[in-house]
Amino acid sequence: MSADRSGPVLVLILGDQLSPALSSLADRHPDDTVVLMAEVMDEATYVRHHKAKIALVLSAMRHFAAELREAGWKVDYVELDDPANTGTLTGELARAVARHGARGVQVTEPGEWRLRQAMEQWRTDLPVRLRVLPDTRFICPLPDFYAWAAGRKELRMEWFYRDMRRKTGLLMEGDKPVGGRWNFDAENRAGPEPGATFPVPPHFAQDSTSSAVIALVQQRFSNHFGTLDNFCWPVTRAAAQALCMHFINKRLPHFGRWQDAMVTGQDFVFHSLLAPAINLGLLDPLDICRAAEAEYHAGRAPIEAVEGFIRQIIGWREYIRGMYWLDMPGMATANHLDAHRPLPDFWWTGETKMRCLSEAVRTTRDNAYAHHIQRLMVLGNFALLAGLKPAEVADWFLAVYADAYEWVELPNVAGMALHADGGRLASKPYAASGAYIDRMSDYCGSCAYKVQLKTGPQACPFNALYWHFLARNEGKLGRNPRLAQPYANWRRMSEEKRTETLASADAFLATLEPAEPGWARQA
Ligand code: FAD
Ligand code: DLZ
Ligand code: SF4
Numbered sequence: 441m442s443a444d445r446s447g448p449v450l451v452l453i454l455g456d457q458l459s460p461a462l463s464s465l466a467d468r469h470p471d472d473t474v475v476l477m478a479e480v481m482d483e484a485t486y487v488r489h490h491k492a493k494i495a496l497v498l499s500a501m502r503h504f505a506a507e508l509r510e511a512g513w514k515v516d517y518v519e520l521d522d523p524a525n526t527g528t529l530t531g532e533l534a535r536a537v538a539r540h541g542a543r544g545v546q547v548t549e550p551g552e553w554r555l556r557q558a559m560e561q562w563r564t565d566l567p568v569r570l571r572v573l574p575d576t577r578f579i580c581p582l583p584d585f586y587a588w589a590a591g592r593k594e595l596r597m598e599w600f601y602r603d604m605r606r607k608t609g610l611l612m613e614g615d616k617p618v619g620g621r622w623n624f625d626a627e628n629r630a631g632p633e634p635g636a637t638f639p640v641p642p643h644f645a646q647d648s649t650s651s652a653v654i655a656l657v658q659q660r661f662s663n664h665f666g667t668l669d670n671f672c673w674p675v676t677r678a679a680a681q682a683l684c685m686h687f688i689n690k691r692l693p694h695f696g697r698w699q700d701a702m703v704t705g706q707d708f709v710f711h712s713l714l715a716p717a718i719n720l721g722l723l724d725p726l727d728i729c730r731a732a733e734a735e736y737h738a739g740r741a742p743i744e745a746v747e748g749f750i751r752q753i754i755g756w757r758e759y760i761r762g763m764y765w766l767d768m769p770g771m772a773t774a775n776h777l778d779a780h781r782p783l784p785d786f787w788w789t790g791e792t793k794m795r796c797l798s799e800a801v802r803t804t805r806d807n808a809y810a811h812h813i814q815r816l817m818v819l820g821n822f823a824l825l826a827g828l829k830p831a832e833v834a835d836w837f838l839a840v841y842a843d844a845y846e847w848v849e850l851p852n853v854a855g856m857a858l859h860a861d862g863g864r865l866a867s868k869p870y871a872a873s874g875a876y877i878d879r880m881s882d883y884c885g886s887c888a889y890k891v892q893l894k895t896g897p898q899a900c901p902f903n904a905l906y907w908h909f910l911a912r913n914e915g916k917l918g919r920n921p922r923l924a925q926p927y928a929n930w931r932r933m934s935e936e937k938r939t940e941t942l943a944s945a946d947a948f949l950a951t952l953e954p955a956e957p958g959w960a961r962q963a
Contacts, residue, residue, distance in 0.1 A: 445568060447541030448474045448514075452533055454555070455483060455497045456845055457548055458504040459721035460511065463573040464548040470512045474540050477505050478532035479520040486554070487839040487961050490666035491657050492673065492808035496842050499653040499675040500720050506649075507677065516540070520656060530558060530565075537568060546571040551719075551847040553768045578761055579608065579726055579754055585762030595763065595864060598623065601755030610729055610750055611736070611743075618736070623751065624696065624744035632701045632882050639690040641672065641713055644679045665788060665840060665959065666805050673716050673808075673842055680717035687712040688731050696745035700813045702796070702881035707803040711811045712749070715843035718757075725753050757848070763855065763865060764847045771854050772831070776862035777913055779827040782954035787819075787836055794901060795887035796877050797822060808842035813880060815841075820857025821872055825905035826949060827912070830860040835960035868922035871909055874900035895944035908945035911938070 451464045451473055465475075479501065484494045498520070505517045516539070518525055518532050526532055537545060549572050550556055563570050574581060580588075588603065589595050602622055605611060611618040646654065654668055674680040687695075694710040701709055717723045729750045735741035764771065786792040790801035800814040810819070815837070823833045834853045838844045855865030874891040878884040884891040884900070893899035910917065910930055917923055930938070 445541060445543045447543055448472050449544045449546060450474050450476050450533075450536055450540060450542040452476045452478075452529070452536075452545060452547040453504075454529075454547070454550055455479075455501050456551055456720050457575075458500055459577055459724075460507070461577070461724075462548050462721070463576045464546050465513075466573075466576075468546075470514065473513065474536070474542070475505075475508055475513050475515045476518075476533065476536045477501055477515060478518040478525070478529060478536075480518075480525065480529055480532060481520070481527040482529065484520075484661065485962065487835050488661075488664045488959065489844075490804075490808040490840050490842065491661055491664050491668050492666055492671055493840075493842045493844070494661055494664070495650070495654050495657045495668060495671060496673045496675060496716060496808075497720070498657070499650045500722065502649050502653065503676045520660065529555070530562065533562065534566070537566060542568055544569045544571070546573060548573050549575050551575075551845040553764075553772070553846065577721060577724070578758060580604065580758045580762060582762065582765055585758075586766060589762070589766055594867070595766075596867070597755055597759045597865075600759045600762075601751055604754040604758060605750075608726065608729070608754055610733055610754060611747060619743040619747065624747045625751075627696060627744040630697045630701060631880050632698075632703045634882075636698075636703070638703075638706050638709060639686070641708060642682055642686050643672065644674055644682075646671070650675055666808055670806050674722065677722050680714075680722035683717065684712075684714060684723055684728055684731070687714060688735060692732055692735055692745055692749060693741040694745065696742065696748035699748055700817075700880050702799075702811075702813055702818070702877075702883065704795075704799060704882055704886065707807055707809065707811075709811060713809070716809075718753075719843050719845055719848065725757065729753055760851045761847050763851045767851075767861065767864065771850055771861060772834070774854050774860045774862070775830050776860050777827070777858070777916060779824075779858070779860070780829050781827045781949070781952070783828055783832040783836060783960075784826075784952040785955045786953075788955055788959050793888035794822075795883040795889075796881060799883060804840050808840065810841070815852070816857055816870055817872060817876060817880070820853070821870060821877075821902070822905075824858050824869055824871055825902065825909040826952070827909070828858075830854050830858050832960070833858060839960045862916075863920075868920055869909075869917070871906060872902070873906040874902040877902065895940050897947070899944060901945075901948045904941050904945035904948065907938070907941045908949075911942060 449468060451468060453475055479498055505515045508515050516536055545566060545568055559572055588600060674683050691710045691712060698710050703709060714723060718725055732746050732749050736743060736746040790798050790805060792798050796818045800810050800818045804810045834850055837853045838846060838849045851865060854860040859869040878891045889900045890898050891900040894903045907930060910926055918927055
């Protein structure tokens with residue numbers, strides 16, 4: 441390693457830090473700075489990401505490097521196939537420090553705990569000083585979140601969200617919420633309507649950079665889950681902006697009402713599809729919210745749509761991120777309900793007679809996307825009721841979605857979907873029987889199971905599993921006031937009916953084939 445340390449400052453930019461306003465660049469000048477970006481096998485395989493996610497990240501990284509160069513920055517970009525590539529961020533950083541005789545390194549804090557730990561090690565191992573800067577792309581700085589959480593018994597999103605509305609001024613009239621209410625969630629629960637039509641998302645033509653990356657991913661990650669046939673994600677800031685405008689003009693007015701609806705073959709309904717671009721740093725969350733707010737004030741989108749959308753971003757997204765850093769590393773191993781069943785094989789193959797689940801896995805495989813209710817109330821609900829092991833479920837969610845990074849995936853899986861955190865995030869588990877899925881989707885009509893039947897081989901498995909879940913967790917959940925009604929119903933059932941229900945659920949659970957190990961995370 442070179443001992444000359446009079447070189448530039450090296451700014452390491454990670455694959456989901458593709459924003460020109462990044463804190464690690466803010467106090468730097470191009471004359472005295474080298475930006476390092478590195479494609480490394482470790483990041484593509486620590487969980488075996490969906491092919492489309494790898495293609496998205498690598499193509500967006502290459503486009504961002506070009507954007508930075510155009511703006512005058514010197515970018516040292518290491519491609520995956522570079523013969524000298526060590527395959528790790530640690531290795532590439534060490535090589536680059538030596539290559540440039542760097543006098544210091546700086547980086548914006550990462551989105552995952554494992555990398556934050558690696559950075560602490562870099563402090564010791566690198567021959568130069570490392571500065572880790574806060575990620576200012578979030579609206580709520582972490583110290584503010586910790587201060588909000590300190591001393592509270594219950595960390596409910598709704599209270600955090602109201603503070604964020606006051607702080608940003610979004611949808612506020614003085615200190616009062618526009619429309620007289622903070623939350624229009626009750627108006628956001630319409631089921632699908634026969635004959636409804638949905639806007640087609642814009643198609644982004646692949647340039648030579650994306651084509652090269654897609655060929656690389658086909659070749660190097662052919663054994664990863666998912667297909668690249670429908671690759672549809674924006675990889676540049678301009679394309680992300682175009683997708684955002686499509687959402688604002690075509691989808692936002694209907695977003696609220698049909699936020700929870702699921703429709704066969706309609707993979708996107710009225711959702712924004714913006715999470716991959718926001719999480720990569722191609723879009724600024726506050727800008728999007730202000731654009732949505734303007735639609736309300738212009739009379740082009742109703743309050744329930746605009747409030748619902750803004751709540752997802754300044755409420756849920758910021759709250760989830762705060763909870764991740766507040767509760768890590770314990771969140772990764774939390775298993776409050778002692779769930780130990782291995783992930784079933786059909787989570788990868790989609791081969792199940794349960795229509796709702798085969799649809800959710802299909803869109804996941806085809807698009808690296810499923811919308812929120814498919815994630816929460818189909819996949820998550822099934823995992824909760826069947827008692828799937830939280831760590832395996834979390835690995836799956838982290839691997840398969842184009843928008844998945846641990847800071848946002850894990851709290852949603854362990855906290856919101858699986859109640860593995862013992863209720864830190866949600867006051868009751870999001871558990872539901874087949875009736876909920878039937879109300880919110882058109883799936884049950886074409887399912888091999890009958891949603892009206894409660895027990896037996898033809899019955900919708902969610903029905904008996906729901907009671908099985910409540911019965912086996914009665915010790916932990918039986919005194920939860922929000923579950924008083926379902927537990928009262930369970931206790932009112934005849935002994936015979938209860939036995940039949942539990943036997944039906946057990947018979948179904950016995951049919952689940954565990955997935956081969958190694959699909960999400962190599963042993
Ligand atoms: P829309 O429905 O259009 O919502 C608008 C935006 O709000 C999203 O783009 C996103 O930025 C934000 N948002 C909405 N809900 C949440 C939430 N619960 N947490 C954080 N942000 C939210 N989101 C991810 O970004 N990455 C993940 O890995 C991820 N994993 C999830 C796992 C489970 C089990 C569940 C229940 C939810 C998960 N979510 C995750 C949250 C949410 O499902 C996705 O953000 C959303 O489906 C992305 O699609 P969209 O951009 O069309 O979102
Ligand atoms: C997801 C991902 C992938 C697939 N590849 C890379 C990469 O080659 N280089 C890189 O810097 N980042 C990559 N990423 C994004 C990182 O995994 C992400 O920055 C961390 O998970 C922190 O959120
Ligand atoms: Fe899903 Fe049950 Fe409906 Fe089938 S009947 S689609 S398993 S909820």
